[in-house]
Amino acid sequence: MLVDTCEKVAIPIPAFFNLEQFMRDVVDITDSGRGAAVTKALVSLSVFRNFDQRNAPSGFGMAQVRSLLEDCFYRVAGGGHHWSQQAYSYDGRWRVMILNGLWFQDAFNYDFSTIPHSSTPVATQQGEISFCAYNGGSWRKVVEHLNRTATLAEWQRSHPRHEIYAKGKKVDLGQPLRDSQTELVQIEMNAPRVPALVPRA
Numbered sequence: 001m002l003v004d005t006c007e008k009v010a011i012p013i014p015a016f017f018n019l020e021q022f023m024r025d026v027v028d029i030t031d032s033g034r035g036a037a038v039t040k041a042l043v044s045l046s047v048f049r050n051f052d053q054r055n056a057p058s059g060f061g062m063a064q065v066r067s068l069l070e071d072c073f074y075r076v077a078g079g080g081h082h083w084s085q086q087a088y089s090y091d092g093r094w095r096v097m098i099l100n101g102l103w104f105q106d107a108f109n110y111d112f113s114t115i116p117h118s119s120t121p122v123a124t125q126q127g128e129i130s131f132c133a134y135n136g137g138s139w140r141k142v143v144e145h146l147n148r149t150a151t152l153a154e155w156q157r158s159h160p161r162h163e164i165y166a167k168g169k170k171v172d173l174g175q176p177l178r179d180s181q182t183e184l185v186q187i188e189m190n191a192p193r194v195p196a197l198v199p200r201a
Helices: 019-031 036-050 062-077 083-087 112-117 131-135 139-147 152-158
Strands: 002-004 009-011 094-096 121-124 127-130
Touching: 019 036, 036 062, 062 094, 112 131, 121 131, 127 131, 131 139
Parallel strands: none
Antiparallel strands: 002 009, 002 094, 121 127
């Protein structure tokens, strides 16, 4: 989304910029393996090619596109001692807002076929595990239960540093519950098999 900070409105970028064609152009440009200067020039030409001034918001032209892209690219690829000051110094009228959605797998929609394709590893005491496997199917509970040393309440009781408050009221940590068990995943080794459906003749 392109946000106009003066008018307080957000405009979808695909309304005036062909993102799909731009991404195809970027793939072709990077696959060609040219030098940095030629690559930057080709990406700039692609931005110019895919920008539709007729459908762009009033007051948003190629000069604003350039300054906005420079700001975004500096945040990603910039460096140096003054990076944070420079990266967040842009005070223009236009801002880019990225909206993302993430659907976690749970017991209802757990899909084993996606686990090998997960590209985000999670570090555990036993090694790396894929993000999908760790956060879906209750495996996180298992890993955390195996490696925990104390619950937060137990730690606060044994290492008191200050009073704990929530919503302005003191939190009573109480006494530890005896025989309290963490509910873990139960895997039945001898579970009854579901008969296969046989089509009728």
